[in-house]
Amino acid sequence: MLKARKRWISLLVTLAMLVAFVVPFAGPASAGAASYTAVTTIPQFDPGATNASSTWSATVQVKFDPAISGQLSEAYVEVLDSSGAQLDINGYNVLSATTVGAVYLNDGQINSPTGEVSLQPSVKKIKLGILPNNSTDPTAKATVNLKLRFDAKDCAAGDVKFNVFGSTGQFEDGQVVVARATGGAVTVALVGSVPTIGSDSTKNITFRLSESSGGALKAYTGSPSPSVKIKLPAGFKWVGASSSSGNVYAQPKSGDNRTLEIYCSSASSDRSIYDITATIAVADTDVAKYGDVVATVEGDNDTTVSPSEITVATYADYGVNVSVASVPTLIAGKYDQKTDKITIEEKIPGSLISGRRITIELPSWVKIESLTDKSTSNVDEGTNKFQWPDNAQIDYTDNKIDLYMNGLKSDKAKFEFKMKLNIEANHSGDLVATVSGAGIPETSVTLAKVVPAVTAAATASDVKIGVQDQAAPDIILTENVAGAIVKQYNEAAPTTTDGFVTKTVDGGKLSVILPDGVQFSGTPKVEVTSGDIDIKADQARVVDDPGYKRAFEIPIKSESLKASTIKISGIKLTLDRTVPEGPLTVKVIGNAVVENSGSADYEFTTDKATEFVLANCVTPAPGEQKGTAVFKIGETKYTVNGKEVTMDVAPVAEAGRTYLPARFVANAMGVPDSNIIWDQANQTVTVIRNERIVQMKVGSNQILVNGIALTMDAAPKVVPGRVLIPFRFLAQALGAEVVWDPADPNTITLNF
Structure with missing residues (x-):
């Protein structure tokens, strides 16, 4: 019986527990969490400034989510600096209250919004009470937005916090950052880009003074004295100044117009920005130095200022800057060689004289085919204004081109373009352009690096004059640029309407040419030793040049994607008695490497891509007497x-x-x-x-x-x-x- 009774008791306990889980709890709703958030920018201030004794915090939102309607929640709020010291509270402002029946401050009900209210005397803490009123919506949240004014004079640097403690109801103990104590400083910067001035011009410069905290720009007391000084290097002067604020103004220093003095008659309570405009000019051209005009910046009246130096202008002589976006590698002996973007820009406005022309001249071994990708800045284009020459107007037989300076504006004129060039064979090195005219000094710029399509080399050995079938060294032909040796070469086909144009022709060949009196005794072997150029090795042949076998011709099957080398070996030569002693120089020619050789005025007479010494011709054959x-x-x-x-x-x-x-x-x-x-x-x-x-x-x-x-x-x-x-x-x-x-x-x- 006892065991049976125990089983029944256990069963009843279990059923009771199940009922407790199934039947809802019939008590009040659970309290929502309280949160504290700064909903405006955290103000920064200088604790050393006088006005730090009346510092306002950021606006803090106190939120109960969800709120318990009709339940009064209370807590104390104090203001602590970064060291934990209490700061005196001397004012408050309750900006708004939502879903709240009443707000209490120090046990007294207040109306929201309150506006700014001073506390006399100041207190170390305030008691805040909130009575939500959301009976119609138990899920609604209650919010109160408020800020406090406190005395932060000489407080510790760092974050200032609201500290909530002694909480009842929905309040919870916690903290939120409401301000930040910093060393007050002023930053000076230029508004906009650094202007360029000439010897007889002036420029307005706008300085922006930004405070790190309210009152960082210190005000003078008594007689006016500057808070910031900006001093120009020797040879320059300030000729005037203006400001955007009545309490901050500037003027050149009396008796020292190199120094601009900035005055503050009353300090700001909040962090502020001031714009000061001053006019700079050249005072002495014998002293002023070209380049960046760097002024020194100094604080006074206990104002901390940075940086200590600032570039306020660039002093330049009249002229133009000529530059190129990059220096590409171009191939000698080819048409349609393209430069990168060339820029011609005035150093200072008015450098170019309107109505005159500037001339862009290239070396005599270059002809200008056309201009592409043309644009201007600060130039009016059109009829009776600036006009680019079209292709039909360009003299493609010449190495120079003129631009007529019309339509110039008051700002620095800029001209940008690219060139298509026709470059004579057998040249290498820098391709330098000069720009002159229109009242500017001559200026030079390197537009490109020129290389031949191929270079050739051999380890020269001796060959005898008057001897047949002599072994000669191997020849190594090296492409300087991938695709320089071509199967499809260009032929010029200029027209009166389109100017210089080219057409593509198939069948490029490369030839090695011996000098007079020297012949190939047989057909050498040719092969590609590196890269991916494809040649017709089985069709390479020695070509008769009226009775003399001086040329070894190699047809090209396809161009390379990787710069390649070609080896010519098994060379045998016959030298007649007309060959002089000394170097035996060999040429590399052919439309695969030189497109622009000919007698037309747009062509060049040079037919060789390169030349090299194959051998050294020595004394005549034995048995002959030299005389x-x-x-x-x-x-x-x-x-x-x-x-x-x-x-x-x-x-x-x-x-x-x-x-x-x-x-x-x-x-x-x-x-x-x-x-x-x-x-x-x-x-x-x-x-x-x-x-x-x-x-x-x-x-x-x-x-x-x-x-x-x-x-x-x-x-x-x-x-x-x-x-x-x-x-x-x-x-x-x-x-x-x-x-x-x-x-x-x-x-x-x-x-x-």
């Missing part, structure tokens, strides 16, 4: 290496050519009589000198050199007892250099 022979027209005596020899007939001149028996020319070059053969039947003379076999026929303009027929502009002829041949052609065919001095036209020199 000099000198002949004189009309004289039977000649010299060989200074030794006099007598002929039985003298050289004669006819129709601009010198004639002489073949034997004396050959003998002078060391050819024995046995190697000089006359064929009477065929009227031919044959001369054999080392590996050369030269044959000439009376009356024929052909000369055979090792079986290869070449054309002469004169023919051998018979005179009584002699066959006379054209002197120069035989000598050169035998490997000699013929020198004729216009100052001594009767003397002919052979170098062999």
Whole structure:
């Protein structure tokens, strides 16, 4: 029975607990939380200022959410500085109360809004009571907005707080920042941009004085004395000042117009901003220095001011600043090379003289195709005003262009544009433009860096004059810019309506050209060793250049996206006897690297992209004697290496050519009589000198050199007892250099 009774008791307890959870509690609604928030800007103040004794707090909102209607909540409010010290409260202002039946202050009911009310005497704390009235809406919140005035003179620097304590009802103990004590300071800054002045101009400058707290700009007591001084460097002066506030004003210092004095007759109670406008001018051009005009800033009357220096103007001579947005790399030998944006701007207004022109001149190896992306500032454009030249008006055969200065305004004029250029081949380095005219000094600017499409290099070795099939070093061709060696090149097609324009042509080729007297003995190998250019290596060939194999031609299949290198190897050369000793210089030409070579007035005569030394030409082939022979027209005596020899007939001149028996020319070059053969039947003379076999026929303009027929502009002829041949052609065919001095036209020199 006892166990059964215990089970019933346990069951009843459990049911009672379930009922407690299921049945609602029939008591009053739960209290909403109280919060304290500063709803206006936190004021800053200088605790050292006199007016700090009447400092107003930010507006604080006290909120019960939700409010309990009819329940009076009370708490004490005190004002504490950052050290925790109590500050005397000497005024209050209850601005509003919402969903509140009554507001109590120190147990007395007050009406909201109250306006600013002084407390006499001041108190350390106030008792605040709030009676919500929201019986019709139990979920509504009650709010009261108020601020307090307190004595913060000489309080600790830092945050000032409302401290709520001794709370009853819905009030809760807590704190909120309502003000901030700072060291009072004034910041001086320029309004707007730094102006530019000239030697005979003035400029108005507006200074903005911003207080960090009310009263930071200290007022004078007694006789007026400045609170802030702004002093110009030597050579400059202030010529006047004005202000936007009656209690703050400025004027140049009496007897020292370099100093601007700013006065404050009464300090502000709240943080304030003052604008002061002063006029600057150049006092002495011999003393004033060009550049930034930096003034010193100093506080007085216990005013703390910053910064200690301020740039108030830029002093400039009349002229223009010429600049370029960037310095691109442009390719010599190409059309349509584009600069970045060029800016020409007056240093000071009036630098450019209206009605005159400025000239933009580039180096003589550049021609201006057109101007693009043109714009102006502070310039009126249109008829009878400033007008940009259109493309049809630009002389694309010239390296300079004129802009006529019309439509200039009172502010600094600015002109901005880009250029499309045509640059002569075989140039490199800075492309410098000069700007002059319209009353301005000449000014220069680097517009671009110019490079050839390719550079070429070889490790030069010796090759012998007069020797065939000699191995030569490898040639390395290096693109200076990706895509510089092209398959599709530009051809110029200017028109009278559109000015300079180009059209794209397919089939770009690059050629390596040997000097006169040097030939390729076979076809070299060509390959790409780095980068992604594509060449037609299987179509590369040695090209005959009227009978002389001097050019190795490489067709281009596609341009590179990455600057590439091309290697030419397996080179064999043949040098004839006309090649002089010294460097063997090779050219790189072709429309793949030079587009603008030609005879038109918009083209250049330079056809090479670059040149380099492939080899060094050294002494003639073994067995040959190097020497000099000198002949004189009309004289039977000649010299060989200074030794006099007598002929039985003298050289004669006819129709601009010198004639002489073949034997004396050959003998002078060391050819024995046995190697000089006359064929009477065929009227031919044959001369054999080392590996050369030269044959000439009376009356024929052909000369055979090792079986290869070449054309002469004169023919051998018979005179009584002699066959006379054209002197120069035989000598050169035998490997000699013929020198004729216009100052001594009767003397002919052979170098062999």
